[in-house]
Amino acid sequence: MxxxxxxxxxxxxxxxxxxxxxxxxxxxxxxxxxxxxxxxxxxxxxxxxxNFFARTLSTPVSRQRSNLVAILISDFSNPYQSYLFEQLSTALQQSGKQPMLLNVKQAEDMDAAILRLSGYQVDGVIAVMGSLPATSFNQCLKLSLPLVTLGRADERGLIPSVQTDNLTAGRLAAQHFVSQGLTELGFVAGRADGQASLERYQGFKEALTEHGIPAPLLLEAGRYTYAAGYALAARELTSLRQLAGVFCASDALAMGLMDCCRGHADLAIPKQLKVIGCDDVPQAAWQGYQLSTVAQPVEQMVAQVLLLLQRMWDGDQRICSMNRLAPSLIIRQT
Known part of the structure; x- marks a missing residue:
């Protein structure tokens, strides 16, 4: 046995x-x-x-492939990260690859993660950078492996990246609020240095300005999580009561804000305050939320990541350093 x-x-x-x-x-x-x-x-x-490792060792060096692909990811308290990892790992397995998770909780953990990777013969790396600072790119370059990032672009173009067109995401939210005749609006930001949050705010603000509507009230949550959204709503209830609608940089922020408004402040959503999130995580469609949101094209993003890795493995020179995919607006009940 x-x-x-x-x-x-x-x-x-x-x-x-x-x-x-x-x-x-x-x-x-x-x-x-x-x-x-x-x-x-x-x-x-x-x-x-x-035994995949044994098979790799017995294969001539020129043809060695471990089929291992490392996924560097952080902040699993944000449901989008968990959802993205699920989609990435499923797609890798379906293409005959073996995903390996490295949970990088803090920026300083990146060096330790890279050191651990050196002990494995991985074929490539996918780094989910949305919850990490831009300085992490320099550490990623130490990998000397086929590498693609998600959630944050390397402005130098040294590392190919795949992400949502966040400016368009902000514009979609603004246009929907404008179509509802709303003018007193706010934006709940995630990380202060988060590229996605900054770009979503920029697109939101620009679209409102084009319609002659004042710039949105900027509310800083500091993170993209449910807890951050709940805490922000608790301390900004007076400001929220003066708004007609709010666009949140992530679904998790929106859901935390909604629960605080409903349970702590008796602020009815959407009757008194309309809310739009961003990401379209599975929880957004739960009956308790039915959150209107700007959906990231996750399936397309994952497919693009795998395409870029495959081109690097094949020695193909058609590698675009900046890959932005279009989001879409999902209208539910908030």
Whole structure:
């Protein structure tokens, strides 16, 4: 019962050679389709899985691939980060890659994460930079590996990035409020140095100005989390009561703000205050929130990240350093 199943066990079960088992698990290897299917079925029955590290070591250096892709991510208290990791890891697995999570909680943890990565033969790295400062880019460059960032762009163009067109996100929120005849508006910001938050505010403000509406009241939450949104609403209730609508830099901020307004201040949403979030995390559609939001095109972003990594692995020179994808407005009940 406790004996580890080996390739030899699978070979004996099917009646083939060990090399045939190895070829069945190797992409592009020569093995008859019916034989491959029979071997894979037997492997599933016996709960056999090849040792990817051992296979890498036995492969000539010129063709070595571990199929490991590291994902550097931080701030799992923001549901968007968890949602993004789920989508990235699923897409990687579907493309035959093995995701490896490194939870970088603070900017100073980046060096430690890079040191840990040096102990693995990873093929590439995806760094989710939205909750990390811009200085983290210099640390990422130490990786000397195929690398793509999400959530924040390297303005120098040294590292290819994929992100939402945040200016458009802000404009979409503003245009919807304007269409509702609202003029007293506010913006709840995330990180003070957060590129996404700054750009969403800029697009929001510019679109309002174009319609002759005063600049929105800027409310600083400091983070993108639910707790930050709740705390901001608790200390800014007087200001919120004077607004007709508020655009939040993330869904988590919007949901925290909504819960505080409803439970702590008896401020009705959307009757007294209309709210728009940004991200479209799964929780935004929950019955208790039904949050109107500007959706990030997560599936397209993930596909673009994998495309860029594949081009780097193939030595393709068609690598765009700045990849911005269009968001969309989702109208629910807030």
């Amino acid at each position: 406790n004996k580890k199943v080996t390739a030899a066990d699978v070979a004996a079960h099917v009646g083939v050679s060990r090399s045939a088992v190895s070829r069945a698990f190797t992409a592009g290897a020569s093995v008859h389709p019916k034989k491959r299917a029979k071997i894979l079925a037997a492997a599933k029955e016996l709960s056999y899985q090849p």
